[in-house]
Amino acid sequence: MYDVTIRGAGIFGLSIAWECVKRGAKVQIIDPHGVGAGASGGIVGALAPHVPENWNAKKELQFQSLIKAERFWNEVEENAQMTSGYMRTGRLQPIADEHALMLAKVRNCNAKELWKGLASFEVVSDAPTWAPPSPTGHWIYDSLSAHIHPYTACHALKRALETQGVTFHAESEAQGMTLWATGVHDLLRISQAFERPVGNGVKGQAALFDFDKAGCAQIFADSLHFVPHKDGSLAVGSTSERDYIDPVATDDVLLSVINRAIAVFPELAYAKILKTWAGVRPRAKSRAPVLGRHPLDDSAYIANGGFKIGFGIAPAVATIMADFMLEGKETIPDDFSVDSCLL
Ligand SMILES: Cc1cc2nc3c(=O)[nH]c(=O)nc-3n(C[C@H](O)[C@H](O)[C@H](O)COP(=O)(O)OP(=O)(O)OC[C@H]3O[C@@H](n4cnc5c(N)ncnc54)[C@H](O)[C@@H]3O)c2cc1C
Incomplete structure (x- = not known):
């Protein structure tokens, strides 16, 4: 019946399900606690970039994901016929002192290259009407930041998935490929099995x-x-x-x-x-996302370690995992492999 069984109806499980469905897979989702019952059922939902410097795999993945996010959430909303709360309205940060001002100017130059002209990181001195006080009279404005409403976004994804035939269960027999996207529960389960904290x-x-x-x-x-x-x-x-x-x-x-x-x-x-x-x-343990084959079952998969940016990186994580699971294409950055993250 199903090509893919996803355990965990948080943002990782739901987003990966969405990408799999778009590629024609039949998917079921199992979560005994329901949609958004874990870290994903919250209220903040900042989709914000790391500073444009000391570029690395995590920052690049996050950048790609933030760029993908608008299309991702628009498609979800169109299918669900409800909002996810997605808006790309940028982000404003006060600049505390001269040193921070100098750094911001360097980062403005870095962003021109690293953000590939798709977003800007600017120092502004004319604050919009709603702005925090700034000791220097300057702010950083980046046009890359967006936000969603986490709980609502999870439910929009659920509804969009249901329109595509995905079924949700509190418990069910796994069929096809199994992906574990069970958040902190799995990190503790793996730690217990390895008898050390991962x-x-x-x-x-x-x-x-x-x-x-x-x-x-x-x-x-x-x-x-x-x-x-x-x-x-x-x-x-x-x-x-x-x-x-x-x-x-x-x-x-x-x-x-x-x-x-x-x-x-x-x-x-x-x-x-x-x-x-x-x-x-x-x-x-590595503070990075953990993507790939499951360390406790080589026939299954894992997507975990979203930590503070799970919503921000979800669209990119979904693409990487669907490439890997459905097409055997390995585009998982080395830093996110199960071995380097957990073992
Ligand atoms: C206060 C707070 C603020 C945050 N702010 C932001 C933010 O602004 N921007 C951002 O990008 N990120 C933010 N995050 C981080 C983000 O919420 C997480 O990275 C993300 O939700 C993790 O998603 P997940 O799907 O991996 O895990 P979870 O959302 O925890 O989902 C795991 C799911 O697995 C289920 N489960 C557990 N065991 C099993 C099992 N055996 N079988 C099946 N299912 C099971 C659980 O019920 C749960 O629904 C914030 C987090 C918190 C706590």
Whole structure:
């Protein structure tokens, strides 16, 4: 019946399913907890690049993915007949001091080459109406950054997949090729089997404000992402916690994020908090994505290690995995191979 069975209905599993379906494969998805039940069911959704310098495989993959993202999410939305929240409105970052200003100017030149004229990284001194304070009076504006709404985007993918005949199950017998995209669960399972840590979970907490800045550039200030969603909400995140007891509880650590957000934009003190959310990012030992044959079963596949950029790299990861699984084409960068990431 099925050519491909995907375990895990997070952004990796869903995106790979979408790419497989587009190539004609029959796909089923198994997830006992449902769509977006793990790290992917959140509220932030920044699709933002690394700085254009010290270029490496991860930065190139992320760049390619961000460029692909617009078409990817448009196709999903057309099929699903619902929004994913995708908007490419760029990103604004305050420049703290003269040293940072000098670096930004160097990066502006780097971006011209590394971003191949497809996006820009500029120093601007005329701030748009919604901007964080900047000590130097200058900001970085990059036109590559976009955002989606993670939970909504996962459900748009589910609906798009269903229009193409993909079935979703809490449990079912695996058929055809099996791909494990089960996030932190698999990193822990593999660690247990190898009797040493090959990856772990890093908890993150975020808050969603009723604060309508739809259409504005997202902001990165005081190490916080401010993501103005299409629906008039503003996501602010995130914490980064290696030690935690409850993976999905929000607590005082988030309160400090909220206070820092209010220090950047004092108006937020009067905005209603619509939602708080916590999840656990899958982080491989190498901090890189882990793509290829599964280390516990050579007949199966793995896509894991999205860590802090899982949504940003999902379109590229989907292409790489569909090439590998369906066409036997190996385009997995060495740094993301299972051996270099886990073993
Ligand atoms: C607070 C926070 C903010 C973030 N912000 C951003 C951001 O702004 N931009 C960005 O790009 N990324 C961001 N991330 C990271 C991103 O969310 C993750 O990289 C991504 O969601 C990982 O996706 P995944 O599909 O690999 O794993 P998950 O989303 O965790 O999905 C794994 C799925 O596997 C299922 N599962 C578990 N065991 C089994 C099993 N045995 N069989 C079948 N299914 C199973 C689970 O139920 C789950 O649904 C953020 C993460 C957090 C926590």
